Amino acid sequence: MDGNKKITIGFAPTRRNVFSVEEAVKYKKIILDKIKKYGFNIVDIDDINEDGLLVTESDAESTIKKFKDNEVDCIFSPHCNFGTESAVAMVAKKIDKPFLLWGPRDEAPLSDGSRLRDTQCGLFATSKILQRFGVPFTYIINSDIEDNVFERGFLNFLKAANVVKRFKDLKIGQIGVRPGDFWTVMCNEGELLEKFGIRLVPFNLGDIVSKVKDLVKKPSKEFEETLKDVKNRIDIRINDEALKNLIGLKVVIKEISIDQNIPAFALQCWTSLQDMLGIMPCFAHGLLFDDKIPVACETDIHGAISSIITQAAAFDEKSIFFADLTIRHPEDDNSELLWHCGPFPFSLKKEDSKAFVSNHLILEGGCPGTGNWEIKGGDISLVRFDGFNGNYNLFVGHAKGTTGPWNSGTYLWIKVNDWSKWEEKLIYGPYIHHVTGVHDKIAPVLYEAVKYIKGLQLDTIDPTTEEIKDWLACRI
Numbered sequence: 377m378d379g380n381k382k383i384t385i386g387f388a389p390t391r392r393n394v395f396s397v398e399e400a401v402k403y404k405k406i407i408l409d410k411i412k413k414y415g416f417n418i419v420d421i422d423d424i425n426e427d428g429l430l431v432t433e434s435d436a437e438s439t440i441k442k443f444k445d446n447e448v449d450c451i452f453s454p455h456c457n458f459g460t461e462s463a464v465a466m467v468a469k470k471i472d473k474p475f476l477l478w479g480p481r482d483e484a485p486l487s488d489g490s491r492l493r494d495t496q497c498g499l500f501a502t503s504k505i506l507q508r509f510g511v512p513f514t515y516i517i518n519s520d521i522e523d524n525v526f527e528r529g530f531l532n533f534l535k536a537a538n539v540v541k542r543f544k545d546l547k548i549g550q551i552g553v554r555p556g557d558f559w560t561v562m563c564n565e566g567e568l569l570e571k572f573g574i575r576l577v578p579f580n581l582g583d584i585v586s587k588v589k590d591l592v593k594k595p596s597k598e599f600e601e602t603l604k605d606v607k608n609r610i611d612i613r614i615n616d617e618a619l620k621n622l623i624g625l626k627v628v629i630k631e632i633s634i635d636q637n638i639p640a641f642a643l644q645c646w647t648s649l650q651d652m653l654g655i656m657p658c659f660a661h662g663l664l665f666d667d668k669i670p671v672a673c674e675t676d677i678h679g680a681i682s683s684i685i686t687q688a689a690a691f692d693e694k695s696i697f698f699a700d701l702t703i704r705h706p707e708d709d710n711s712e713l714l715w716h717c718g719p720f721p722f723s724l725k726k727e728d729s730k731a732f733v734s735n736h737l738i739l740e741g742g743c744p745g746t747g748n749w750e751i752k753g754g755d756i757s758l759v760r761f762d763g764f765n766g767n768y769n770l771f772v773g774h775a776k777g778t779t780g781p782w783n784s785g786t787y788l789w790i791k792v793n794d795w796s797k798w799e800e801k802l803i804y805g806p807y808i809h810h811v812t813g814v815h816d817k818i819a820p821v822l823y824e825a826v827k828y829i830k831g832l833q834l835d836t837i838d839p840t841t842e843e844i845k846d847w848l849a850c851r852i
Contacts, residue, residue: 382692383534383541384417386448386471388439390430390464395457396492401427403456403480403493410521411452416534419446429456436466443471450537452530455479458498461505468511474537474828477502478516478526512827517849525850532848535689536824542639542688543829546574546681549632552581552644554675560808561642561676567766568677571831576677577636581644585652588624599627602663610722611732614744619733621653622745626660633669640680642672645717646739656736656745661719662786666695672810673698673719682761682812685770689759689818689825695721696814697751697786699758701802710795711778713787714758714813718746720786724815726752737784751788753777757818758790761832764806769835770826771807772819773798788813793838801837820844 387408391400404427412418422428424438430453443451450473453464459479468475479495486492496518506513514536516529554561568574591599603623606612612619629641641664645657661671670683679698686696697720705711717736725731731749735742753776760771773792780789792798819836823844826834839847846852 383450383538384419384446384448385411385534386439386443386446386451386473387411387418387420388430388443388451388453388464388467389421389428389456390453390459391427391456392458392460392498393431395494397427399492400429400456404429404454407454407456407480407521411530414531419443419448430463430467431460433463433466436463439467440470443467448473449541450474450476450534452476452478455495455498455502457493457495459495459502461498461502464502465505465509465511468506468513469509474533474540474824475506475511475513476516476530476533477506477513478529479518481518481520514824514827523850525848528850529848532820533824535691535818535821536828538691539685539688539821539825540828542684543825544573546572546684547636547638548574548576548677548680549579549629549636549638549641550576550675550677551579551584551629551641552648552675555644555646558674561674561678561810563677564763567763571768572829574681577638579632581648582652584625584628585649587628588621588653591624591628592620596627599623602627606663613732613734618655618744621655622657622660625653625655625657626663629660629664629671630667630669640670640672640684642675642677642680644675645673650743654743656717656739656743658716658718658746659733660745661698662721662747665697665719665721666723668692668695670696670698670812671719673716676810678760678762679810679812682759682810685761685822685825686757686759686812686814686818689821690814690816694814694816695723696812697721697724698810698812699788701809701811704795705778705780705789708778708791710793711780711789711791712795712798713780713783713789714811715783715785715787718748718785720747720749720751722747722749724751725749746784747786748784749786750782751786752815753788754815755817756788756790756813757816758811758813759818759822760807760811762806762808767806767833768831769806769833770822771801771805771835772822773837774817774819774839798837801835805835820848
């Protein structure tokens, strides 16, 4: 999936009559040419008036209609001179989508002392009116369009807009009830719907098992191709019946995802599947994660939501993984083990790591179906959406992969600046041991995204909010 192509930008450049029309039109073209190079879908306003710039209330009304008709996901309103704050605020208020405010840096005054644009001055005016209208917005420091601060802020904003788009009206497939012992994954279904519009779509585990059994008896083309691919790539140390049931489960969930437009699932991974299909579903989870269909373990609804947020923040371009925070490193106080029974996607496997599918080594009975490999390190973001007593937080922290002892299952050792601070944050916050990870630094994306999600608070530890602001402004 190409995340860039999934976002549609409403391009609403603005000017004010008392400054140079020619200069405003020139800068409109420069800015549009620049952002077209990134490959996003853009809806411009060239047809609303002679110069294609937002100036009057009538222009605002035409722009609102065009943006609604084209279902834009966000608005970018560059001030090509001072700009008209009232028209801009009207559009931002009515469209109610993530809004980006920026203007190119002004030139020196002319030889006669006059000025052509006064863009920065207009940005101050518009920001105040947006606040009076109650419109959240993202701002990029007044800069030249070729400056790093523009590109950094622009792309970060669009990733944030993708998070907002994916979060609103989200559907999560719930396959089975939570394991009885896992009180930690309780969620308030009604509250998720009322506060965020998040819908749970329940599936009876028995019905899913029946579909898997039917598919194994009468394999589809995708089933056969997936089975062949898995056997060619991975050392399979489980019996053929269990492997076919794992592939069947993966294909059935993928078909439901496509047919019912459900982007993520939370699955009761034990103990019923062990009795009904004779498998641990972990390896099937990993295959689905590589198809960009996250499946949270232990029917963790908040974990599935965390996964969609994480995936969207990386523009769906990277496989993410769902992990337990398990133990501290035996030799490094600031390192921690990210682990789970075997659901990390195989595409993330560390190059020199041995990899195989085997029986579970912890749960009684040793049921088949767990992946076993270390995943690659590098920059890692860990994310957790969670709530308590009507309040919802979004935790994010940056870490780096490090070395540590071999583990069964799928795993990665990570290192942070001060694990004791992380541990306190996670213990006292409304969080559990489950997190979603991605090989990227997405804290700045989530910092912007939560501005547009009412009822959700960002909870970041490393980087801090001030460090995020400094990074976006290219101060660090």
